[in-house]
Amino acid sequence: MAAVALVRGVSGGVAVPSGDRVDVEASVRELYDVHYARLAGWTAKLVGDTDLAHDLATEAFLKLFREFGRVDEPRPWLYTVTANLVRDHWRKRGREAAAYQRHEAGRDDFTTDADHATTLTVRDAVEALPDRLRVAVLLHYFADLPVATVARQLEKSEGTIKRDLFDARQRMATMLGETR
Template identity: 85%
Template structure:
């Protein structure tokens, strides 16, 4: 017997994929969608991204040993893609609005920066590690396996991310 995200799956036997996925969905979907909503700030988008992760799991089910960490890793990558798209859209909007003569004061960075903004501002290699470890509550060893990195590298990435976020959020020692 092997375990698939809390499910016991007989090794080397054919698995009713739809039943296994239905059970995984029942166990993990709500929490995954809630986690995603906290990251993207929009419940509808969060449900879309969580659903997309399950569609990808359906396609890759035979290759996935640990569905829960796999789902969070895929969803973290989907969130990262979402943030990139939103960044490109914001830049395009700013270019479009730049030609207008409206003068609005810039918001005070210190009062508008959130932890989500700080995480978004991290480089990809640090952002995904933070999302998986701190937001999805996956152990360092699991994050390392999912990202195909050593545990030491994941620990160093977490340290670097904390340092950068502390600077961004104005934390002093």
Template identity: 80%
Template sequence: MTTMTAVALRGGVAVATRDRVDVEAAVREVYDVHYGRLAGWTARLVSDPELGHDIATEAFLKLFREFAKVDDPRAWLYTVAANLVRDHWRKRGREAAAYERHEAGRDDFTPAPDLATTLTVRDAVQQLPDRLRVVVLLHYFADLPVATVARQLEKSEGTVKRDLFDARHRMAATLGGTR
């Protein structure tokens, strides 16, 4: 990826900036290489191809705006997409809870099915706390190495490894495995 940098003065301080044309070309190059996989990854996470494409597109729009600050576009994109997916899951959880509260007052209300018979790995990942969920999504689902995940989340590699260990134990307990 070729980018040209220029020096601009902002408030008397020299700041390196990237030429707008080169940013568009660089983001297009990243888009051509990573969009399909990112969109597929997010579509699987949210179980909706259209929403997955929307999330991937939003991640690329954010990349375009923040490109000058991004060192590793692939890792950055997956981190942003994971955060957007997490926001989606939170919203769905709030909507489901509100709907259930609304429907609970009705005479013909039937409770949700027993999760023990319908739980999947995706559900187990969704039940993880945010700090563990993002690490799992980036490492196992986006296939990023521990070092890259640590750098993106601004954590040490040891912390990321510990989070992965904790996440695996929690998911095993959730899915009925042994600790």
């Protein structure tokens, strides 16, 4: 895919690809046709909600359309953007759950959840990882991107990504009770 030059000051200060806008639309459409279904499916596995997954994948493509001229590798870029959107969703969900727990703690009929050790899933373990580890795990293991691509997307060295993946595996093994 050829790089697209950017023109500043057009369309209310937003950078707009030079040349024919239809070319950008056609390029993004082609990428959409190739990658959307898999991206939405990957996202659905992460968030557990097909409708939300489609919304997040669509939002990633809208961002791609706006940033098209600045994106060198669209597939990893889309997965990185979507991973960030999923991370934002998880954060919001975590804040909401904490608020509900605070609210429910004051009620007499409040019951505690089941034992955490018996209900923890891999998704929960990934969500519990610190952001620096979580994104690397999502992109490498869930989006099936090579370490080198993950390193470029996250602007880290390959060695750092390998260490992050190792640390993440160790933490998740401990969380899931699979210590060796």
